[in-house]
Amino acid sequence: MDGNNIGKCPVMHGSVTETGASVMDWWPKSLNLDILHQHDQKTNPLGADFNYAEEVKKLDFEAVKADVKALMTDSQDWWPADWGHYGGLMIRLAWHSAGSYRLADGRGGGGHGNIRFAPLNSWPDNGNLDKARRILWPVKKKYGNKLSWADLILLAGNMAYESMGLKTYGFSFGREDIWHPEKDTYWGAEKEWLAPSDTRYESVENPATMENPLAAVQMGLIYVNPEGVNGQPDPLATAGQVRETFARMAMNDEETAALTCGGHTVGKAHGNGDASTLGAEPEAADVENQGFGWVNPNLGGKATNAVTSGIEGAWTTHPTKWDMGYFKLLFGYDWELTKSPAGAQQWQPIDIKEEDMPVDATDPSKRVMPMMTDADMAMKMDPAYRAICEKFMADPAYFDDCFGRAWFKLTHRDLGPRTRYIGPDAPKEDLIWQDPIPAGSTGYDVAAVKAKIAASGLSLSDMVATAWDSARTFRNSDLRGGANGARIRLAPQKDWDGNEPDRLARVLATLEPIAAETGASVADVIVLAGNLGIEQAAKAAGYAVEVPFAPGRGDATAEMTDAASFEVLEPLADGFRNWLKKDYIVAPEEMLLDRAQLMGLNAHEMICLIGGMRVLGTNHGDTAHGVFTDKVGALTTDFFTTLTDMSYKWEPNGDGTYNIVDRKSGAVKHTATRVDLVFGSNSILRAYAEVYAQDDAPEKFVCDFVAAWTKVMNADRFDLA
Structure with missing residues (x-):
């Protein structure tokens, strides 16, 4: 026994950063393969045989909907409902769950219940949504594994709207929960919440220069800063950011205006207090808080005292009713800048009539001032958005339909094609954003x-x-x-x-x-x-x-x-065919991992496909890089045996390619790229490569390659599941 350690606790203390316990902490430039295994089956407590798509069909759908509607007006003392109705809170929960979706790589969104986990559960923009999930817990508890959190969260938003008078476009069940955070999703390079948005733009004045694949303007926000660009009110500048960020979430101008106006037709923002008194976010809170964050010592059982965004007030006169009140106030009054009790920048109407003021969220005997955010003012001041809003005001039924369809798109964008829809309220209409495909024939020879x-x-x-x-x-x-x-x-x-x-x-x-x-x-x-x-x-x-x-x-x-x-x-790189469209800041091998993860491949499937595609001669442009064989077109293990053969050495050419040189003769036998050589240099990938380089591997390799190939070819055959 080491005398120096006598009496020391055998448990490692401190964070990963403090102890240097992580491989990535010691060698931060190492290729991190975690993204390929972020949903390992070992994290799923339901077992490999559990089929959510079949289990959810056993639900009494009408009973579930009735239970969710009933809790809307079942106000809890520990988190009292605004005006006795949780509709606004549930809509925000559903919206923020779905609203992290981004078109560039399809990541984010509400399709897996990811908002339950860090970092999303602790984003500043998701403040107090932990309370909404707890309010829903009795329903989740009742229906168990037949109802996923992902489905329940988005259903709650639909039921909230219906309970307040909107006929929604429809709803589909079928979202399967994940059981571990998607920690390798890139949400931005910032190291602090709400860092100035300049950091993710080449020029903040040009919203189109936002870094891809990001969509939100700042770390910890779903869309844009409600106080204005970098917190500075300027509705026209905000309109530019709104347009770009919603476009990156697959929405056009009309859908964007419908969602903004319809989202703010009900509910309120919360900033009636001192934000500095709030407790830590959920991931940083002490154990006695049991997953609750942003604990408010001044809540006192009153909805009026809540602090979330720091902005305070409702957008409409009747915040628990679906109506045209948003347009009546926004376009019926002039507005001026003011600050909330929490110090946030917001807009208030000038000379508002008392009857147009909403009542206090806790005390219905009091009237309080409504408000608008900078994004709301953008709907009035940006010419394109204003024209759309005027069209909505002239035809309320058209507004209802546009919002219903946009809300459905927001909450279903990452659920996949209509063939995956489950439940009696799933619409039958084919929508262009669902990428419809007609049925194919199975009767041919x-x-x-x-x-x-x-x-x-x-x-x-x-x-x-x-x-x-x-x-x-x-x-x-x-x-x-x-x-x-x-x-x-x-x-x-x-x-x-x-x-x-x-x-x-x-x-x-x-x-x-x-x-x-x-x-x-x-x-x-x-x-x-x-x-x-x-x-x-x-x-x-x-x-x-x-x-x-x-x-x-x-x-x-x-x-x-x-x-x-x-x-x-469009692929910008395809390591499987040894191709880059151009040189990028990101290393080719990192782009390979990103592509493999998007395709649903794990590490051994990826390496198996790489080795096979090389010896089949399928490189883009018929290049010879990585084709480590004299038998091109035969499904051999030559890629792996050459890669692990110590009779060769590997020499860089200075242009991103490498020569594979015979140590004795000095002759160049093959050429390679970084994507090829990473399978010999990275310790984890080399371990896989060695499996296929062994003398007993050829038959296993053929079988594994066929299995991985078939997985790729059938990845979108949801009818085969």
């Missing part, structure tokens, strides 16, 4: 199609690369993209650099007639061609395999495709 492909003269690399390019757009984050629909035939995908447009056009010119002759969809034929290439490559390596195939993909049309929305799916 698969063997005959494969025979025609085999006789077509297409090369193995043509078949495999085209199938890969069609399928690799899939994003597990919001379930968009993938091979189903064969949108690789359509704008914008047919013209993407990463899809090698000339080669793609040539391959499609061969495959499309085969689809027409056989009754198969082009989408199915593209995947079948890739499968055939894999089978040929396995045979060349000495193994007879049949790649699993399920017919039934459909072919989308241009009319079913929002081309502008698909632009964000």
